[in-house]
Amino acid sequence: MNKIFLIPNMLGKGDINFVIPKGVQEEIKALRYFFVENIRTTRRYLKKIDPEFPIDDCHFFEINTHTTQQDIDFYFSNLSTKVVGIISESGVPAVADPGAHIVAIAHKKGWQVIPLVGPSSILLALMASGMNGQNFSFVGYLPKDKILREKKIKHLENISRKLNQTQIFIETPYRNRLLYESLVHTCAPDTRLCIAKEISTPEENILTLPIFKWQKQKPDIHKKNVIFLLDAFYKYM
Amino acid sequence: MNKIFLIPNMLGKGDINFVIPKGVQEEIKALRYFFVENIRTTRRYLKKIDPEFPIDDCHFFEINTHTTQQDIDFYFSNLSTKVVGIISESGVPAVADPGAHIVAIAHKKGWQVIPLVGPSSILLALMASGMNGQNFSFVGYLPKDKILREKKIKHLENISRKLNQTQIFIETPYRNRLLYESLVHTCAPDTRLCIAKEISTPEENILTLPIFKWQKQKPDIHKKNVIFLLDAFYKYM
Incomplete structure (x- = not known):
C-alpha cells in the first residue's frame, strides 16, 4: 500500500x-x-x-x-x-x-x-499551562489591527469563561509585545494567561500567571517563538 | 529551582x-x-x-x-x-x-x-486527518443521550462550517459504534469525518472520508481507542 x-x-x-x-x-x-x-x-x-x-x-x-x-x-x-x-x-x-x-x-x-511522534509547540504548551486540556481551541493568529485584536481577545475570554475551554493562539515573533499589551489591557485581572516561550529549546520558559501579575511582570518575548494560552474559567486565588 | x-x-x-x-x-x-x-x-x-x-x-x-x-x-x-x-x-x-x-x-x-515530548493521540490524529490544523477544537466526550448527542453533532458541524475549524472528540470504546451511527445519520453527505484508530500501535488505522462514503463502509471500531474528527468546511469532490 x-x-x-x-x-x-x-x-x-x-x-x-x-x-x-x-x-x-x-x-x-x-x-x-x-x-x-x-x-x-x-x-x-x-x-x-x-x-x-x-x-x-x-x-x-x-x-x-x-x-x-x-x-x-x-x-x-x-x-x-x-x-x-x-x-x-x-x-x-x-x-x-x-x-x-x-x-x-x-x-x-x-x-x-x-x-510520527515529535514535538508540537501547541501541545507542549497546553500540557505545561496547567489549563483545561479536556476542552481547548487553537485559533491561530489574532487580528493585526489593535481594535479588532482586543475585540477578538474579549471574545476568546468570553468563550473560555462560558465553556471552560482553554484558548490557544500565536503571533509573529516581532509582534509578541503588542499582543502582550493588548492582553493585559483587555482581560479581567483574574483571567489566567500562560506565556510559553521557545519550547523544547535551551531557552524554554513557560509561565502561567493571572493578568494582574502579568501587568507587573513584563515578559522577555520580543522576537521569540511564543504560544499564548488563556483561561477565564478558573478563578485565580 | x-x-x-x-x-x-x-x-x-x-x-x-x-x-x-x-x-x-x-x-x-x-x-x-x-x-x-x-x-x-x-x-x-x-x-x-x-x-x-x-x-x-x-x-x-x-x-x-x-x-x-x-x-x-x-x-x-x-x-x-x-x-x-x-x-x-x-x-x-x-x-x-x-x-x-x-x-x-x-x-x-x-x-x-x-x-517532555511524546505521543498525543489527539495531535497525531489531527496531523493525519488532512483537516484544518490552523484552527481546531478538542471538545472531549459528546453526550450519552442519543437526542442530545445528535444535537451536539449538528452544533459542532455548524461551527466547523462557519469557522473552518476542525472539531475533535472522543467516546468510551464500547460506545464508539453508537457515535458512528449518530454521525452518519446526522451530518451532511459531503462533511468529512476522520476515524483515527489505535494510533501509534501496530493496529493503527486512520481514514478520512465524506459521510456518504462512511455510510457504506462501516468501520471496525468496537472497543477500540478511537479519535473522531469532523470538517464541514472543505467540500469533498
Whole structure:
C-alpha cells in the first residue's frame, strides 16, 4: 500500500534525541521522497539525523503558499515510489503549518497516512499551562489591527469563561509585545494567561500567571517563538 | 529551582523507541518522585524504560477523581525532593487526561514546568486527518443521550462550517459504534469525518472520508481507542 509519513522536525536548537524518537529517526532515514517547506533547511535536518544521509539520492518537492492542488496532483502522479514523507520547517506538519492539504489528497487517493511522534509547540504548551486540556481551541493568529485584536481577545475570554475551554493562539515573533499589551489591557485581572516561550529549546520558559501579575511582570518575548494560552474559567486565588 | 516534568506514556502496545525520545527516557530514569494515575501500570512502564529501574526507591502519589486540592498541597509540601514527574496512563499528562490541576498548583508555587515530548493521540490524529490544523477544537466526550448527542453533532458541524475549524472528540470504546451511527445519520453527505484508530500501535488505522462514503463502509471500531474528527468546511469532490 502507498504510504505517506508525517515527519516531525525540531522546534529550534537543542538535542535532537530529546524531541525525535530513535525509531522515528530510523523511519526518516529510509525515505528518499519528501514534500518540504524549504529544501535547504530540510537537507540540514536530514544531515543532523545522519551525517551520511544520501541527500543527492533524495527528491524534494517544495510546497508553499503558491503551490496549487494541480501541482500536488502532478507530483503524486509522477512519483516513482510509493512511500513519501512530509516535513515542515518546525514541529509537526499539518498542525499550525502547511501539509493538511497534501494529507487530504493522500486520503482521497487511498494512501495509508502515518503520523510520527515529535514535538508540537501547541501541545507542549497546553500540557505545561496547567489549563483545561479536556476542552481547548487553537485559533491561530489574532487580528493585526489593535481594535479588532482586543475585540477578538474579549471574545476568546468570553468563550473560555462560558465553556471552560482553554484558548490557544500565536503571533509573529516581532509582534509578541503588542499582543502582550493588548492582553493585559483587555482581560479581567483574574483571567489566567500562560506565556510559553521557545519550547523544547535551551531557552524554554513557560509561565502561567493571572493578568494582574502579568501587568507587573513584563515578559522577555520580543522576537521569540511564543504560544499564548488563556483561561477565564478558573478563578485565580 | 524546583521542577515538575510532564512525562509522556505510550498509547498502547508497540515499540517504545518509536514514541518516546531517548533523551526523555533518560530524564525519566533520573526521577524518583511521581504523581501517577495508577501505581501498578506506572511501575510496569518504568520497567519497560529500564528493566533495572529502582522501583523500590521511588515514591508514587496516586491521583484520581477523588484527589482534592488539599491532598496535592499536602504532597507538595511534604516532598523531600525538588524534582517531580507526572505520568498519565497513556499519552501526555494534562491533555484529555488528569494532571492540569497539579501543573496549575506547581505554577502557583513558582516551580519550573517542563513538558517532555511524546505521543498525543489527539495531535497525531489531527496531523493525519488532512483537516484544518490552523484552527481546531478538542471538545472531549459528546453526550450519552442519543437526542442530545445528535444535537451536539449538528452544533459542532455548524461551527466547523462557519469557522473552518476542525472539531475533535472522543467516546468510551464500547460506545464508539453508537457515535458512528449518530454521525452518519446526522451530518451532511459531503462533511468529512476522520476515524483515527489505535494510533501509534501496530493496529493503527486512520481514514478520512465524506459521510456518504462512511455510510457504506462501516468501520471496525468496537472497543477500540478511537479519535473522531469532523470538517464541514472543505467540500469533498
